[in-house]
Amino acid sequence: MSALSARAPTRAAPRILVCVLAPAFTLTILILERGAAFACPDCPPAVTARQIVFGEDFFRNLAAVSLPLVILCVITALLWRIGRREEPT
């Protein structure tokens, strides 16, 4: 058995897959948008981005765009669990 594999995969990994991605992503967008607005408040890209981020459809669109990827994270977490129940490699 290789010593390189000393660190066991933890139970936290599937939860991290599902729970961390979406909030971290939303926060990153907001930070980027605020950064762009701070750097150049009147530049057209910053104005457009601000209108999109603070528009009424933003979170609905964000949910729609992120839904498939959240589902894919859940499927990956399930595959992890199924693989754990099988014989070790």
Next chain:
Amino acid sequence: MIMHQQHRGAIIAPGVLLGIGLGGFADGIVLHQILQWHNMLSSTVPPVDLVSMKTNMLWDGLFHAFTWLMTVLGLALLWRARGGLDRAGNTHVFGGSLLLGWGLFNLVEGVIDHQILGLHHVHPGRDQLAWDLGFLAFGAFLAFTGWRLITAGAERALQSRREAKLAAYVR
């Protein structure tokens, strides 16, 4: 020295995440940017003027950011599983996981974004349903091939373990 046996999920999960990420990049680069067949919201916000194009560009960027996160997460999990990668059958398992991830991306994205939410279609126009179904069929083919490779890898690993046990018993 702490040692443990890695389970197969530790190889499959990073492969699937990397497959999802690379499949997403292939979709974004080829279909959104090079061929320009569709954008992320091109059915709900048709890119007919500069403002709507910029809106679609931003959502394309967010889609790419998601796939980038998937790729990073896949690399992180792959790094943790690196000690078990060179064992018998794991090349098949990892390669199959990559294909499975890409296929799952096409299937889930195709069903939700194209069919249920109608955010965009693969090639909008008269034959858009045929293109959407072709996209799903390609995804199903990739997922099936990936699953077969994973199964073959698992069988190879089992065979290798049996041979090792037999050799130890004979000795």
